Each structure stands twice: as structure tokens, then as C-alpha cells.
Amino acid sequence: MKTARKNWIQGTRLGIQLIFLIAVIYGFNTKTVSDWMLPAILLAGVFFCGWVCPLGAAQDWIAWLGRKLRLPRVRIPRNLQRYFQLSRYILYLLLTLEISFALLKGPYNFSRMLHGELLTAATGIILLFLISSLFIDRPFCNYFCTGGARQGLWSVLRVLSIRKDTTRCGGCGQCSKVCPMNIDVAHTDFVRHPNCIGCFTCISTCKKQALSYGIHSKLKKHN
Numbered sequence: 001m002k003t004a005r006k007n008w009i010q011g012t013r014l015g016i017q018l019i020f021l022i023a024v025i026y027g028f029n030t031k032t033v034s035d036w037m038l039p040a041i042l043l044a045g046v047f048f049c050g051w052v053c054p055l056g057a058a059q060d061w062i063a064w065l066g067r068k069l070r071l072p073r074v075r076i077p078r079n080l081q082r083y084f085q086l087s088r089y090i091l092y093l094l095l096t097l098e099i100s101f102a103l104l105k106g107p108y109n110f111s112r113m114l115h116g117e118l119l120t121a122a123t124g125i126i127l128l129f130l131i132s133s134l135f136i137d138r139p140f141c142n143y144f145c146t147g148g149a150r151q152g153l154w155s156v157l158r159v160l161s162i163r164k165d166t167t168r169c170g171g172c173g174q175c176s177k178v179c180p181m182n183i184d185v186a187h188t189d190f191v192r193h194p195n196c197i198g199c200f201t202c203i204s205t206c207k208k209q210a211l212s213y214g215i216h217s218k219l220k221k222h223n
């Protein structure tokens with residue numbers, strides 16, 4: 001039952017990621033989706049990064065490969081992560097102020113890159129992020145993506161998010177360990193973090209089924 005839940009959620013996500021990757025290869029511009037999603041983010045949080053973005057998906061798949069190859073994984077310690085994770089918001093601010101870096105304008109540029117509109121340098125930089133994903137979870141999303149930063153800032157007001165039933169939680173910390181965005185899920189009972197990409201990896205991983213997705217106030221708390 002627990003394995004079926006994990007397979008169902010992550011299998012669906014993998015299918016949607018693959019569909020969008022194929023669509024991008026055939027010329028679909030995912031920016032149209034990210035723009036359309038902005039109002040939905042206020043309700044449900046950021047799903048573009050976890051379910052749609054081909055660059056995000058590619059980082060997930062390469063991270064999976066890195067784990068299969070038993071390569072060492074680098075995880076920024078939480079006390080440093082709180083500062084490091086500000087980088088994408090600082091880049092977003094610089095972009096908003098039109099101190100522009102064309103290569104850092106967001107994951108939708110991946111589509112343009114595939115169609116040869118960006119410089120060769122962009123390909124090299126993207127490849128560097130993909131290779132880094134063998135060792136670090138979503139390095140581009142965590143620290144450089146200004147599109148994700150923009151959506152994340154909207155998402156702090158969201159109504160629905162990952163929530164924890166503290167009566168079920170055993171405190172094992174697995175949800176924090178598997179979060180690709182290095183969010184300390186184990187020590188919060190409702191994820192409002194702007195970096196959450198709605199991937200549901202934490203929900204899929206929790207053996208106690210303590211995590212679900214919904215409205216915080218609808219869940220009884222135990223403290």
C-alpha cells in the first residue's frame with residue numbers, strides 16, 4: 001500500500017515531466033505554462049518546477065542516476081542553506097532591476113536553447129548544472145533559477161501545501177533528507193517555504209504516511 005502510493009505519485013510526475021520534455025523538443029515554450037500558472041500558485045503552490053520544467057526534470061533524473069551509481073552526494077548544511085538559498089532571489093532582484101543575465105532568466109530558456117537561439121556558452125552552463133546534479137540535488141533550481149524564485153515568492157501565500165499529521169510522525173527525518181530543495185520538512189508541520197516545488201517526494205517517502213497535501217487548519221495537530 002505504501003509502495004503503491006509512492007509509485008502512483010512519482011509515476012504520474014515522471015509521466016508529466018516526460019510529456020513536457022517531448023513537447024519542448026517539438027517546439028513548445030513552457031513559459032506559457034509558467035505564466036498561466038501564477039494565479040494557481042496562490043492556491044496550490046509551485047508545481048511548474050516539480051512537474052513541468054524539463055530542466056528540473058533532467059536534474060531529477062541525473063540525481064537518480066548519481067544515486068544508482070552510488071556517487072557521493074553533497075548537501076549544503078541547513079545553517080548555510082538558509083543563506084545560499086537566497087542567491088536565486090538576489091538574481092531575480094537583479095533581473096527585475098534590469099541588471100540582466102540572459103542565461104539566468106529562468107527554465108523556459110531551456111526551450112530556446114534546444115532550438116539554438118542561445119549562445120553555445122549557455123549550453124555549456126546548462127551541461128555544468130546537469131553534471132553537478134550527479135552530486136547535488138537540483139543545483140540550478142536551488143540557487144540560480146530566477147523563474148523559480150518569482151513563483152516561489154508568490155507561493156508563500158498559498159492555501160494548500162504539504163502538511164504533517166504530528167500524531168503519525170515518528171521523527172525519523174527522512175522527509176528532510178529526500179527533499180531536493182533541502183527544506184527541513186521534518187521540523188515543520190506545514191510547508192510554506194518558497195523553495196518548495198510540490199514534487200511530493202516527502203509524501204512518497206514517509207513510511208508513517210504522516211504527510212499529505214491540503215489545508216493546514218483541516219488537519220488536527222498534536223503537540
Ligand code: SF4
Pocket residue numbers: 164168169170171172173174175176185186205206207208209210211
Ligand atoms: S518522514 Fe514521516 S515520520 Fe519521518 S520525520 Fe518526516 S513526516 Fe515524520
Ligand code: SF4
Pocket residue numbers: 162178179180181182183185191195196197198199200201202203
Ligand atoms: S517539501 Fe516536499 S514537496 Fe516540497 S520540495 Fe521538498 S520534497 Fe518536494
